[in-house]
Amino acid sequence: MAPAEDDISIEEKRVYAGSAGRTDAYVATESGVVRVALSADKVGAFDMVARDPARGAAVLPRRAAPDLLGVATDDGLLVAPVGDDIAFEPVEVGPAPAVAVGVHDGAFLVAGDDGEIDRIAIGSDATAGDATADDATADDATATRIGSVPDPRAIDGPLVAAADGVHRVNEGDAAESGPSLVSVGLDDARDVAGSGMPLAATADGLYWLGNGWMPAREGDAEAVAADGDGHAMAVVDGDLFVHESDGEWGTEAWNAAELPVDEEPVALGYGPGVSVAVTDAGTLCVDAGDGWRHQVVGVRGVAGVALAVVE
Template structure:
């Protein structure tokens, strides 16, 4: 495993964070949740903030109070306020396999172990469930993002209070911000006049920021979308990561792209190339980014 690049002192990191702002990346793993502090592409401190297995993680943005980070775990959903000392609290006991922001300010979409897809709304404090509404059931849910759900039997879109089957098969991940994207066992697809092929080959992960930027993992390569308005194979280029490892979790934050590898290395790009830090975890299942300051 390669060592971290561009090592800087704690004082330098604090100075840089003061001018560029801080974003925290929450990495869901089989051994818990690791929080990694970022300031643009400078990687700061990282620590384990939850020690229970997490299958997925999402950030719930809020207007006038601290954002929340929500984890899907084998024991149910758990929630913590974004900040210097996040303390995760269990909010239900229904095993969850995936979670994604619902598009509003008070709730998430949760995919349960039994295939149920639910909209879970939280009270103002962010750690108490106010309501749970069942939207439908899918076979072997795998990922949730925005209004899209990835499942073994295809991609579903949340419409009103239910689910609509929008096609494909063996969907492994989805990106619901901006152009809808789906990673499947047969390739990466974008939604035009029906699902259109962007890349052929087994695609395992995809993420987008809603502003024309996107990343995907296909046949083990990390690919970055490079052309606004077009989505075919010519608009994707293989990224030159600084480590010879496979990216398994992708995310976007304020001006940054993040890819976490199967070996537990977090890579971040703020527009000037990738930097990385080994964070010492395996069994990586997801990543979500929260603006702290």
């Protein structure tokens, strides 16, 4: 059982960083957002940093300021600088309720429960291709409507998973039409990975984008994540499969992984040198290259996980 937040000092949190540095995993759940401190495969303290039911989480990198954590909630997008003390602020523009959030081209992409997709830039002068202002806050947010999809499920990079398949952000000409959404195929997409090789988890299986969408694993695929450097994970028929090279992406390139708990992974994510899988029973599993370690976080209704470097 984790100690209460008041009992966890900054120094105690830093114990887990060591020479490997500290990465925080933010787990979006029906009860709120749980933060878990990681240092390589060492699992440290965990605490609840938000009590609004969360449908997804994403981290927006910034150059000279802490990265921004964005969380999709019934009240819309909440954002907070990553650090020891998390203080969320509501973004007054964009869809609400929000059902999915991702990051692309220096801004958040947020999906509303009505299917509308907005690009939300933090910083009044932020434009496509320009990272958000380093000192900007939620008060500096601007939203641009880029399209709509039926029943959006997940966003990663330029990809959106929806009931009718996968959609991709088309940047267009900012001086004329601006960004828009283009359907790129498949059906009943549950999750997408937009870093590196495009990947999609659908009711029919896991797919990678080659000469069109190519099958990687047949079955009921529920989740997928990639680090953009050839590493990827996917959940198919309740089992976790791992891709470890930047070569082939067909069936033979995916190997079954055995987690240290007999639970189904439902949310996947990557940080610097670490892979994270969170199960339906609320157990966080982390692998830094020497096998999986785990920590029972004790939350249900897991909807996503996002990782951020703290130090």
